[in-house]
Amino acid sequence: MRAPILPGRFAEAAELDALPRIAPEEEFPAVCAGCGECCRARRDILLSGLDLYRLARRLRLPPRTVAEAFCRETPGTLPGLLLTPSRRSGNCPFLDGGACAVHEARPLACALYPLGQAIDLETFRTEYYIQPPLCGVQVPGRTLQDYLEDSGVLERAGIDAFWARSCAALQQRLEAAQHYPKTAVRGCLLRALYYDYDFRDDFQPQFTANLARLEPLLARLLGETAQP
Numbered sequence: 246m247r248a249p250i251l252p253g254r255f256a257e258a259a260e261l262d263a264l265p266r267i268a269p270e271e272e273f274p275a276v277c278a279g280c281g282e283c284c285r286a287r288r289d290i291l292l293s294g295l296d297l298y299r300l301a302r303r304l305r306l307p308p309r310t311v312a313e314a315f316c317r318e319t320p321g322t323l324p325g326l327l328l329t330p331s332r333r334s335g336n337c338p339f340l341d342g343g344a345c346a347v348h349e350a351r352p353l354a355c356a357l358y359p360l361g362q363a364i365d366l367e368t369f370r371t372e373y374y375i376q377p378p379l380c381g382v383q384v385p386g387r388t389l390q391d392y393l394e395d396s397g398v399l400e401r402a403g404i405d406a407f408w409a410r411s412c413a414a415l416q417q418r419l420e421a422a423q424h425y426p427k428t429a430v431r432g433c434l435l436r437a438l439y440y441d442y443d444f445r446d447d448f449q450p451q452f453t454a455n456l457a458r459l460e461p462l463l464a465r466l467l468g469e470t471a472q473p
């Protein structure tokens with residue numbers, strides 16, 4: 246089972262399989278030219294908990310405040326957050342005069358672009374995909390490894406894999422439960438996955454603690470615990 250993400254959105258497995266894959270040691274000459282094209286007319290930039298936490302830390306605001314100002318919820322079974330385009334321009338709300346105002350805290354989908362990735366949920370192995378044509382300037386001799394290091398994708402890969410596996414497990418439990426108080430469950434999930442984080446502390450320990458705290462409550466709400 247794989248958790249696939251294309252630039253800005255989750256993708257169907259068939260969509261990914263149609264794209265060329267690339268290994269870290271292979272040549273990948275694209276270097277971002279900062280044109281801002283991947284930030285315009287976008288309605289599909291999906292955030293992980295780490296993405297929202299990094300934005301919150303950059304803006305020095307609580308994650309929930311950032312979400313209320315810049316995001317909207319996805320309608321699916323497992324709640325997610327999408328960046329809301331600016332009403333005035335229709336572009337990403339962080340696009341400022343052609344440049345990203347939160348560049349060092351940009352979401353994974355933006356750091357990956359024009360790549361996509363899929364994480365194998367059993368092995369945690371990550372595959373990378375190219376969406377041609379490549380943007381930016383072409384610098385011969387560079388590899389995918391260079392690109393991933395420069396864009397900060399590698400340093401967060403472990404947390405992204407753990408996030409993908411945790412979300413897939415939650416999704417499976419929600420689909421199996423069918424009848425449960427949807428609003429209450431959605432609220433608990435949004436807090437554990439996105440909101441209950443202090444940007445002054447590291448993300449991963451807080452994520453682990455949030456999942457542990459969520460567990461008994463979720464089990465009860467989903468009717469997984471045996472009734473006395």
Ligand code: SF4
Pocket residue numbers: 283284287290337338339340341344345346347348351352355
């Ligand atoms: S967060 Fe930054 S890089 Fe990502 S779409 Fe918005 S402006 Fe572009």
Ligand code: SF4
Pocket residue numbers: 276277278279280281282283284358359380381382
């Ligand atoms: S990733 Fe590509 S489209 Fe986006 S700003 Fe860089 S060069 Fe432009």
